[in-house]
Amino acid sequence: MSIKPLDDRVVVKYVEKDDGEEKTKGGIVLPDTAKKDEKPQQAEIVAVGRNIAPEGEEAEVAVGDTVVFDKYAGTKVEIDSEEYIILSMDDVLAVID
Amino acid sequence: MSIKPLDDRVVVKYVEKDDGEEKTKGGIVLPDTAKKDEKPQQAEIVAVGRNIAPEGEEAEVAVGDTVVFDKYAGTKVEIDSEEYIILSMDDVLAVID
Amino acid sequence: MSIKPLDDRVVVKYVEKDDGEEKTKGGIVLPDTAKKDEKPQQAEIVAVGRNIAPEGEEAEVAVGDTVVFDKYAGTKVEIDSEEYIILSMDDVLAVID
Amino acid sequence: MSIKPLDDRVVVKYVEKDDGEEKTKGGIVLPDTAKKDEKPQQAEIVAVGRNIAPEGEEAEVAVGDTVVFDKYAGTKVEIDSEEYIILSMDDVLAVID
Amino acid sequence: MSIKPLDDRVVVKYVEKDDGEEKTKGGIVLPDTAKKDEKPQQAEIVAVGRNIAPEGEEAEVAVGDTVVFDKYAGTKVEIDSEEYIILSMDDVLAVID
Amino acid sequence: MSIKPLDDRVVVKYVEKDDGEEKTKGGIVLPDTAKKDEKPQQAEIVAVGRNIAPEGEEAEVAVGDTVVFDKYAGTKVEIDSEEYIILSMDDVLAVID
Amino acid sequence: MSIKPLDDRVVVKYVEKDDGEEKTKGGIVLPDTAKKDEKPQQAEIVAVGRNIAPEGEEAEVAVGDTVVFDKYAGTKVEIDSEEYIILSMDDVLAVID
Numbered sequence: 001m002s003i004k005p006l007d008d009r010v011v012v013k014y015v016e017k018d019d020g021e022e023k024t025k026g027g028i029v030l031p032d033t034a035k036k037d038e039k040p041q042q043a044e045i046v047a048v049g050r051n052i053a054p055e056g057e058e059a060e061v062a063v064g065d066t067v068v069f070d071k072y073a074g075t076k077v078e079i080d081s082e083e084y085i086i087l088s089m090d091d092v093l094a095v096i097d
Numbered sequence: 098m099s100i101k102p103l104d105d106r107v108v109v110k111y112v113e114k115d116d117g118e119e120k121t122k123g124g125i126v127l128p129d130t131a132k133k134d135e136k137p138q139q140a141e142i143v144a145v146g147r148n149i150a151p152e153g154e155e156a157e158v159a160v161g162d163t164v165v166f167d168k169y170a171g172t173k174v175e176i177d178s179e180e181y182i183i184l185s186m187d188d189v190l191a192v193i194d
Numbered sequence: 195m196s197i198k199p200l201d202d203r204v205v206v207k208y209v210e211k212d213d214g215e216e217k218t219k220g221g222i223v224l225p226d227t228a229k230k231d232e233k234p235q236q237a238e239i240v241a242v243g244r245n246i247a248p249e250g251e252e253a254e255v256a257v258g259d260t261v262v263f264d265k266y267a268g269t270k271v272e273i274d275s276e277e278y279i280i281l282s283m284d285d286v287l288a289v290i291d
Numbered sequence: 292m293s294i295k296p297l298d299d300r301v302v303v304k305y306v307e308k309d310d311g312e313e314k315t316k317g318g319i320v321l322p323d324t325a326k327k328d329e330k331p332q333q334a335e336i337v338a339v340g341r342n343i344a345p346e347g348e349e350a351e352v353a354v355g356d357t358v359v360f361d362k363y364a365g366t367k368v369e370i371d372s373e374e375y376i377i378l379s380m381d382d383v384l385a386v387i388d
Numbered sequence: 389m390s391i392k393p394l395d396d397r398v399v400v401k402y403v404e405k406d407d408g409e410e411k412t413k414g415g416i417v418l419p420d421t422a423k424k425d426e427k428p429q430q431a432e433i434v435a436v437g438r439n440i441a442p443e444g445e446e447a448e449v450a451v452g453d454t455v456v457f458d459k460y461a462g463t464k465v466e467i468d469s470e471e472y473i474i475l476s477m478d479d480v481l482a483v484i485d
Numbered sequence: 486m487s488i489k490p491l492d493d494r495v496v497v498k499y500v501e502k503d504d505g506e507e508k509t510k511g512g513i514v515l516p517d518t519a520k521k522d523e524k525p526q527q528a529e530i531v532a533v534g535r536n537i538a539p540e541g542e543e544a545e546v547a548v549g550d551t552v553v554f555d556k557y558a559g560t561k562v563e564i565d566s567e568e569y570i571i572l573s574m575d576d577v578l579a580v581i582d
Numbered sequence: 583m584s585i586k587p588l589d590d591r592v593v594v595k596y597v598e599k600d601d602g603e604e605k606t607k608g609g610i611v612l613p614d615t616a617k618k619d620e621k622p623q624q625a626e627i628v629a630v631g632r633n634i635a636p637e638g639e640e641a642e643v644a645v646g647d648t649v650v651f652d653k654y655a656g657t658k659v660e661i662d663s664e665e666y667i668i669l670s671m672d673d674v675l676a677v678i679d
Binding site: 197271 | 332333351352359361362380383384385386387388
Binding site: 389390391392393394395397399435438463465467474 | 526527545546553555556574577578579580581582
């Protein structure tokens with residue numbers, strides 16, 4: 001089963017961070033449970049709509065890119081037990097390399 | 098009796114999920130009653146208006162497609178005891194294959 | 195006395211349902227009083243303004259059509275003891291055949 | 292003293308209803324005091340601005356017409372002890388013949 | 389010291405009414421103190437900006453005109469102990485002759 | 486250190502009034518402390534952006550002008566212990582000569 | 583790891599002020615803790631999107647510039663333990679030299 005975003009939308013999916021345990025500024029290691037209210041704002045693009053680039057410009061994002069987005073933007077959707085977020089390109093703020 | 102959406106609108110109808118009982122992430126089987134507050138965001142298109150495609154572009158959806166939409170969007174209407182939702186194409190976010 | 199809607203507006207009037215008593219899903223007959231808070235969203239067009247079709251397109255509705263509209267839209271007006279609703283075409287969502 | 296509305300505005304004035312006492316649906320005669328909170332939505336046009344018709348179209352209203360308007364629209368103004376309402380044409384919904 | 393409104397703005401100033409004491413509808417003379425919460429909506433234009441007329445149209449108001457305006461519109465400003473209101477032409481509703 | 490406003494913005498700075506003590510209408514001298522909640526709405530322009538005039542029109546303000554602005558508009562910024570307000574030209578209402 | 587803002591956005595980063603201790607107007611030295619609720623409104627641009635200049639105009643900002651922005655604007659993002667703010671050019675008000 002696959003999801004195809006319409007118009008200027010992209011579908012993103014959170015990726016697992018594999019950089020081990022995270023520390024606070026003071027060096028205290030945060031277990032995962034302590035951070036669960038924190039909404040991540042970065043995710044990987046898994047599908048793009050046909051109008052993600054303004055007329056006459058090249059697209060600035062592609063499938064596989066890690067993007068930063070407005071945390072109050074987008075619509076969550078669950079497909080085959082995976083959670084995705086559908087975003088308008090207007091809510092995609094930057095690409096992380 | 099049939100419903101014909103105007104302009105850029107589509108009419109969708111919830112379809113019965115026939116994938117048996119659903120489980121929570123932890124594997125607990127959820128009886129239907131426990132989920133009844135959850136608004137589904139996927140439905141099947143049963144009719145489309147004449148302006149669902151922007152000028153000069155082909156339509157991205159058709160009758161029979163399963164689409165994802167913004168759960169606060171649309172207007173519910175009951176016809177012949179069937180519940181339908183009338184949506185503007187702007188509120189249709191993606192197609193599920 | 196007659197009412198002539200301006201610009202892109204239509205005037206609609208609720209029609210009496212003559213399909214006998216209505217039942218709930220479980221088969222219980224609902225007397226009229228139990229449903230009086232329920233706002234109907236379907237009505238018949240009794241007059242149309244001169245600009246109900248976008249420039250260069252044909253009108254999608256006509257006098258006599260039964261239409262579905264957004265229940266929070268429109269302005270009620272009482273003329274000769276009859277209640278009418280004046281709606282902008284933007285709030286007319288679909289036609290019922 | 293006269294009032295000249297600007298741009299796309301019209302000035303309306305409530306007219307006395309001379310159709311005698313009004314009755315409720317059940318036939319009960321309503322004395323005037325029982326209805327004084329009810330805002331009338333019909334009034335007569337007494338002056339029109341120079342831009343009441345969209346570019347290239349004829350005006351749909353004229354001085355003397357009885358019009359229906361959105362009851363929350365317009366600005367009340369009192370001139371020589373007479374109360375008038377200044378409305379934008381956008382808030383004039385229909386003409387009553 | 390003088391005030392020059394920019395763009396489509398006008399500056400207005402309340403003028404003293406010299407028509408003696410005012411009466412209520414029932415004929416009761418209202419002393420000034422009883423009316424001090426009532427915001428006047430009429431004032432005289434004392435200065436006009438350079439863009440008070442839409443492109444290609446003549447201005448509908450001029451210095452010296454008495455105008456009616458939306459009572460919640462405009463910005464009060466005090467210059468040399470005189471109170472003025474700066475209004476956009478959009479908030480000027482009518483001219484009183 | 487200097488501040489250069491972007492696009493259609495101007496930077497203004499409050500100027501000291503040197504007209505001695507101010508009096509209320511009744512002639513009572515107001516010490517400065519009694520007025521400190523009152524936000525001034527007049528200030529001097531100290532810098533202008535490159536787009537302060539609409540396309541094809543001359544600028545209506547220049548550095549050195551005293552302008553009146555909407556008291557809820559603008560963004561305060563402190564540079565070298567001086568307080569400035571950055572305003573869009575849309576919020577600059579008039580020039581005082 | 584680097585961040586590339588999209589469209590008309592810029593990424594800014596707070597810079598350490600090295601002008602020693604700050605004093606209040608009355609000359610009282612403020613320790614850092616007393617000011618920690620104060621949101622800074624100045625930061626340095628570290629990356630710019632491809633559309634930061636309006637069509638046909640030159641960009642008014644560049645990487646390395648110190649800019650003033652609306653303190654309620656922008657989206658915070660943390661990358662490699664550094665905090666950045668992604669702003670639309672509309673929220674960048676001025677450049678500080």
